[in-house]
Amino acid sequence: xxxxxxxxxxVLDGRAQARKTTKxxxxxxxRENRLGSISAPANAMIHIFFWLYTxxxxxxxxxxxxxxxxxxxxxxxxxxxxxxxxxxxxxYDFLFKDLTQIIxxxxxxxxxxxxxxxxxxxxxxxxxxxxSRSDFPHxxxxxxxxxxxxxxxxxxxxxxxxxxxxxDLKNTLWALIMPxxxxxxxxxxxRTFFANTIPSELLEAAKIDGxxxxxxxxxxxxxxxxxxxxxxxxxxxxxxxNDWFLSLVFIxxxxxxxxxFLMYKTMLDIQFLTSNSQAMAEIAKQGGMLNIPTETIRMAxxxxxxxxxxFAYPFFQRYFVKGLxxxxxxx
Amino acid sequence: MLQPANLAAGVPARGKSGAKxxxxxxTIRKYWVFYLMMLPAAVILFINNYLPMFGTLIAFKNVNYxxxxxxxxxxxxxxxxxxxxxxxxxxxxxxxxxYNAVFIILNLVVAVAFAVMFNxxxxxxxxxxxxxxxxxxxxxxMVTVGYLVFAFLSHGNGFMNTYxxxxxxxxxxxxxxxxxxxxxxxxxxNTWKNIGYYTVIYLAAIVGIDQEYYEAALIDxxxxxxxxxxxxxxxxxPVMIVMTLLQIGRIFYADFGLFFQVTRNSGILYPTTxxxxxxxxxxxxxxxxxxxxxAAGLYQALVGFILVLVSNAIVRRVSRENALF
Numbered sequence: 001x002x003x004x005x006x007x008x009x010x011v012l013d014g015r016a017q018a019r020k021t022t023k024x025x026x027x028x029x030x031r032e033n034r035l036g037s038i039s040a041p042a043n044a045m046i047h048i049f050f051w052l053y054t055x056x057x058x059x060x061x062x063x064x065x066x067x068x069x070x071x072x073x074x075x076x077x078x079x080x081x082x083x084x085x086x087x088x089x090x091x092y093d094f095l096f097k098d099l100t101q102i103i104x105x106x107x108x109x110x111x112x113x114x115x116x117x118x119x120x121x122x123x124x125x126x127x128x129x130x131x132s133r134s135d136f137p138h139x140x141x142x143x144x145x146x147x148x149x150x151x152x153x154x155x156x157x158x159x160x161x162x163x164x165x166x167x168d169l170k171n172t173l174w175a176l177i178m179p180x181x182x183x184x185x186x187x188x189x190x191r192t193f194f195a196n197t198i199p200s201e202l203l204e205a206a207k208i209d210g211x212x213x214x215x216x217x218x219x220x221x222x223x224x225x226x227x228x229x230x231x232x233x234x235x236x237x238x239x240x241x242n243d244w245f246l247s248l249v250f251i252x253x254x255x256x257x258x259x260x261f262l263m264y265k266t267m268l269d270i271q272f273l274t275s276n277s278q279a280m281a282e283i284a285k286q287g288g289m290l291n292i293p294t295e296t297i298r299m300a301x302x303x304x305x306x307x308x309x310x311f312a313y314p315f316f317q318r319y320f321v322k323g324l325x326x327x328x329x330x331x
Numbered sequence: 332m333l334q335p336a337n338l339a340a341g342v343p344a345r346g347k348s349g350a351k352x353x354x355x356x357x358t359i360r361k362y363w364v365f366y367l368m369m370l371p372a373a374v375i376l377f378i379n380n381y382l383p384m385f386g387t388l389i390a391f392k393n394v395n396y397x398x399x400x401x402x403x404x405x406x407x408x409x410x411x412x413x414x415x416x417x418x419x420x421x422x423x424x425x426x427x428x429x430y431n432a433v434f435i436i437l438n439l440v441v442a443v444a445f446a447v448m449f450n451x452x453x454x455x456x457x458x459x460x461x462x463x464x465x466x467x468x469x470x471x472x473m474v475t476v477g478y479l480v481f482a483f484l485s486h487g488n489g490f491m492n493t494y495x496x497x498x499x500x501x502x503x504x505x506x507x508x509x510x511x512x513x514x515x516x517x518x519x520x521n522t523w524k525n526i527g528y529y530t531v532i533y534l535a536a537i538v539g540i541d542q543e544y545y546e547a548a549l550i551d552x553x554x555x556x557x558x559x560x561x562x563x564x565x566x567x568x569p570v571m572i573v574m575t576l577l578q579i580g581r582i583f584y585a586d587f588g589l590f591f592q593v594t595r596n597s598g599i600l601y602p603t604t605x606x607x608x609x610x611x612x613x614x615x616x617x618x619x620x621x622x623x624x625x626a627a628g629l630y631q632a633l634v635g636f637i638l639v640l641v642s643n644a645i646v647r648r649v650s651r652e653n654a655l656f
Contacts, residue, residue: 024458037452043452046451051467060480080488082489083492123372123375126369130366146372149376149379151636156615157621157628158383158614161386162382167378178378182376212364213484214368217368238470241652244588296348306475314463317463
């Protein structure tokens with residue numbers, strides 16, 4: 001009795017043949033239509049759409065710039081335009097005559113950004129490292145102590161009272177720095193990074209060589225964690241620079257008004273900028289508040305406030321996008 | 332697959348958890364440096380977060396500054412009773428939830444659409460350029476956004492009233508005192524500001540999809556629409572679900588800056604723009620009503636807490652590794 005035999009080689013050959021033909025077909029398709037490419041009209045439509053959207057992102061900024069370089073009288077009569085109907089530097093002239101408050105505010109912003117970012121990086125990594133160590137028995141307790149703040153918070157009123165009544169931090173720079181210093185989200189991000197990218201063998205070896213925990217942390221863990229440190233630093237720089245809420249709540253004196261808050265106050269009341277004596281003298285010389293180009297000054301103030309972030313943006317953007325995926329390094 | 336940073340903060344660190352722990356004091360002695368390292372952040376956390384948590388008890392007091400907070404009398408749930416007797420409680424809850432719901436839907440739909448378009452468009456240099464510009468608003472402070480909106484909507488000089496509306500033959504509109512327009516304005520601005528961020532996250536997920544799926548689909552004769560609909564979208568689903576649930580967990584918290592700066596905190600607009608966060612600020616800092624304000628704050632914290640727990644429980648079922656805890 002003979003069993004039907006299958007020529008396996010033939011079958012395999014046939015499959016290979018089939019694969020070959022489909023491969024040829026796809027190659028053809030690739031050539032005809034470029035594999036995975038959309039049609040030319042669809043592509044053009046997408047391009048046009050994104051050009052329009054890009055304009056929608058940039059034009060509002062341009063409008064503010066345009067008004068700041070416009071002649072006040074025409075602005076008041078005609079309204080804000082995307083191109084100055086009459087070019088004028090009067091607004092900037094006025095602002096540059098007395099830069100005291102602007103420079104002061106720049107200083108406040110720069111101080112809080114630098115001190116805040118560095119301190120927060122230091123404090124958060126110091127907390128994140130122990131809870132990343134799997135041999136540390138209390139790590140989960142301390143991780144939870146951090147994590148719980150993401151779930152529940154006391155709200156504005158008790159928080160405000162702690163800062164003003166218990167610690168008397170109103171109107172201090174510390175009130176602009178401390179609230180943003182420790183964020184559970186970043187600590188846990190750092191923790192995850194430490195736990196998953198620093199080989200524990202490395203730490204063991206260092207320990208055998210007699211290095212203490214602090215030395216290991218400073219000389220091994222931190223240098224190996226530069227990507228995540230850069231990400232957190234970037235986020236925090238942005239958080240500190242863009243903050244105005246803390247000022248709104250805690251700052252009532254002019255000396256610690258940061259740049260964002262100065263912009264906010266200028267928006268509310270242009271006279272805030274002119275609340276010092278030098279500026280008042282200038283106003284008097286020009287014939288009182290009515291002759292001050294308030295509309296354009298306001299927008300010039302905005303340009304000064306927005307400027308730094310727009311210039312830093314290309315740099316930020318590049319690393320920020322990279323940073324968004326740093327947390328992806330999960331085990 | 333790539334994951335955005337904010338999906339990757341799960342709590343328990345890797346490692347043996349059930350290991351037999353040595354005695355408490357032995358641990359302390361062995362790891363004393365660790366406790367020292369954690370001390371600064373722990374102290375700051377205590378001041379920033381834990382003291383205010385105990386401070387929520389203030390919602391059950393009738394605070395009288397002359398007596399001091401500690402000596403002020405307890406009033407039980409009176410503050411809550413007053414709060415919920417006003418129409419404000421309903422208005423702020425409704426506004427907060429409805430706005431956030433709209434924001435969440437727009438963030439999802441628009442960002443996924445943008446990401447798919449970016450992925451399909453030819454000329455990757457331009458795709459990068461547009462993507463970068465689109466990200467710019469995300470970096471601007473809300474004060475700045477307030478200025479930009481003001482340049483368009485200012486009653487006397489704004490571009491809308493002095494140029495666009497007259498060109499269209501329409502009457503100027505006093506935007507900052509007409510509540511009915513804001514349910515449309517605010518979602519547009521919120522999407523404009525945040526869409527770059529969400530687009531980057533979804534685009535990263537799309538780029539991570541294995542090309543072989545598309546090749547196979549092409550052999551089967553699936554066009555671009557079908558590929559998008561039957562491959563890209565289904566494979567994006569986990570990221571979409573997680574991102575959305577994380578936002579739903581925070582649906583009770585509004586973006587203070589958006590509702591405060593962009594509306595210029597205009598009182599006439601409150602019926603459609605007052606949210607829990609701005610209400611708490613307004614009643615406390617401006618009106619000085621500690622009772623009502625702290626009651627509203629605690630109401631927000633408690634409901635918010637429950638919502639985070641619930642949404643996280645759902646994330647856990649969908650994709651365990653993306654759960655917050």
